[in-house]
Every structure is written in structure tokens, then in C-alpha cells.
Amino acid sequence: MVDILEGAEPFAFEGNDIGVLVVHGFTGCPQSMRYLGEELNKRFGFTVVGPRLPGHGTSVDDMATTGCADWIGEADRALKELASRTKKVFVTGLSMGGTITLNLAWRHKDIVQGIAPISAAFGVLNEPMAEAMFLNPMPDRLPGVGSDVKDPTVTELAYTEVPTSCLGELTNLIMGTSTMMKEITCPALIIQSRDDHVVPARNADLILAEISSDDKRLLWLNESYHVATLDNDKDLIVDQVGTFFQALAAA
Template identity: 40%
Template sequence: MSTSPAPQTEPLTVAARPELTGGRRIGVLLSHGFTGSPASMRPWGEHLGALGYGVVVPRLPGHGTTWQDLNTHRFADWYGEVATAFDALRAEHDEVVVGGLSMGGALVLRLAADRGDQVAGVMVVNPALATKRLDVKLLPVLKHLVPSFPAIANDIKKPGVDESGYSRTPLKAIHSFIGSWPALIADLPRIKAPLLYFRSPEDHVVDGKSEPIILDGVSSTDVTRVELPESYHVATLDNDAPTIFGESAAFIARVTTS
């Protein structure tokens, strides 16, 4: 089941302007989260694009259409989309920094573990790699009994903001995402790239279990944690979005300086 994506959920591509970045072509790949769409990353991507970076925000398979469509896709599909976008950026730019929100954070961490020094830096916002929720253990059974749970989208403190996410959470799809966690956790020590970690202390989607696993798991000696006190889960559209934009721009400039 599929419908045409709304304009704000379409992928975003901004061409690099090396005249603004010291004559070098710097690429940035940003990934949205589970049940979300490029709409949640568009302001961040447009901000970085205005600074001269070549930005790509892909639309992950099954997103921006219907939750039923998403339920037909799995982690390998989403990772394949991100990896393809990264390879295209890497072919046309001197260096590439990757970033992601929630599941997007897990996707770019997976990419950094797999691609090593091809990744100049990693930026994650409220990344999901573990949970304290007990109902997750029931997903292998529940996914065959019910197709979806209530939505996890639009956890935003700022009034009147919509991330264009789904009204339901498809269980077969989210079970696939959760199933990818153990392998990624085991591979976190392979991540040596500089890491910029944004975290909302009040997040109603991703609890606090992921943070120590990631920060203690990576091998990077260049790790910066930035707290987002006025935002919930979708911080890229929330009150602390300017902090994300500014800190990430400074981070990209620093880690791509030859």
C-alpha cells in the first residue's frame, strides 16, 4: 500500500559550494528516523547547505508514504538507502560527515563502523540503540497478532510543529530495527571518527539506555556531548534546533579541515 509522498517528505539535495568552504567540496549526509521523513531533517540540511556544504537527506524506504508500506520494509532496506547516498556523496566530495536522528543515528553509526576513515565525522541526535521498555521482548509474537502500535511521531515540545510522521508504529518494521541493535553494539569499537552527540534529557521515545552504550562503546577519542534542555525527541524541529545547527556547523568545519 503506497501513496505519493507529500512535498515536505521528499528527499533533500543541496549542491556543494566550495567557494564557501575553503575551496574544498564537503558533503553531509543526514538521515531521518523511524516513521519520520526528510521533513524532520530539512531545516538542518538547508542550514548546512546555505554554508556551502553539499547536503543529502534521503527518504528511507517505506517512509513518507503509509505505515502499512513501511511494514513491508526492513533494516537492510533503510541501511542500503543510506549507504548508497553516502557512496554517491563520497565520490563527488573531498570529505563527508554523516548525521542522523533516532533510527537515523543508528544508521549513521552503522555506516561509520563499516566505512572507517571514509567518514570524517558522525553527528547523532537522540539515537536509538537500546531501550528499557519491556514490551519490546514481546514483539516477536505481537508482530504476528497486531500490525501496529500507537504513533511515536511528533514528540516535540515546541507548539504547532509537525514532523510529518505516521499515525501508527508498524510492528514488523520496528522489530527489524530492534533486531539490528546487537550487531551494531558489538561493532561500536570500530567507530574512530569524531562524534558529536546531542541528547534531550526529556525524550518520550528514546530512553536513557542508549547513551552510555554508545558513548562508552565507540573508540573515538574525539567525543562531544551537547544537551538539548528545551527539546523532546525530534529536537531537529524543536526549541534547541538552533543549537544543533550551530554546533554541527562548527563540528563539520573542524573535522574536515585538512
């Protein structure tokens, strides 16, 4: 057993028979998705679940013992549990959670009715992360990538360091997911901040071009950085994601 940081706990908000899975990002925790989850439940009545991915919201040492199979495995478990008690299920996720959102849409076409990846890590890394992949010797840890937020009053609960063993796992997740993008056909609302210091904004254009969904849309955010779910555009995200999923559920 590991101790979970205060505020990093997984959450669930019971609502109607429409389920929404919300997935946090790399080195972050459910805290970054709690506002979105709470408001989707309050404003739209959805049943919302926000899992804590293994190794997150505990310690950097704990994270170093996990990998992409663990992260995907927990998202799978939460998705199937939610689907077992709701009629329709949708998925939204931030950063690596956005990558996992895409991955779930590809692997669970029979379950996932629509997706909203937010600042999703896809095919293009930012310069510091790309350079880190070629360090020799490779250190055990590197500076963290969390809390890229424009609002000065807000802080993301995320690690200040990244275990480098997990960088390779993140790359494997991104590469594995990117090879199957053409097989994603469910409706998609792609959300991306124009000024993102963690995930280059052009990832959003790549996702839009790669997926095969007939209904695919791109929402640009102008007042937020990477962790947009906690930033100045957080209510815009709630309204757009909620309205998108609500319309799909009623169709």
C-alpha cells in the same frame, strides 16, 4: 511506484566540497531533517543530501514491506554518491537515523570522517516499545512514536501507526550495530535531549562509553524532546554540528 506524501520528499543542497549526509528516523521522513540540512548548507556552505528511506513518507502499508536492509541500503547508496563528488563526508541522523549514522561509521571507515548522532536509538528502549516486543498475539500495527516535540507549534510528518513487522527490523538494526561500536573510531558529537519520550536519554551515555573515538563529545539539549531537529534547540544543533564538521574538515 508509491506516492510520496507532500513534504516527505528527499532533498539535496549543493555547496562546497564538504559533504554531509542527514538521515531521518523510524516512521518519519526527510521533513524532520530538512531544516538542519538547509541551514548546514546556508551557514557553512556544505553540500547536503537527505535521502528518504524506503517505506517512509508514503504509507504504513508500504513501510510494512520494508526492513533494515532496505533502510541501510538507501543510506549506503546516498553516502557513496555523496562521497563520489566531495572531498570529505560527514554523517548526522535522528533516532533510527542516528543508529544508521553509527552503522555507516563502522562499515565505511574509509569514507566517514565524523558523525553526529542525534537522539540515537541504541541499547535501551522506552517502556512501551519494550512491552510491545512481547505482545501475544501480536497486532499488525501499534500506535506511532512520531512528533515528540516540545514546541507546540511544530509537528513532525510521521506515521500515526507502526507496522509491528518493522519493530523487529528496528531491533535487528540496533542489535547489529551495537555489537560493532568498539570499532567506531571517527570523531563523534553525540547529541541527546534530556527529556526524550521515545529514546531513553541514557542511550547517549552508552554510545559515549562504547565507541573508541579519541575525539568524542556529548551535547545535552534542555529545551527539546525527541525530534530535536525540529524543536526549540534546532539552531543550537545546526551551530554545533556545523562547527564540529567544519573544524574536522579543516584539520
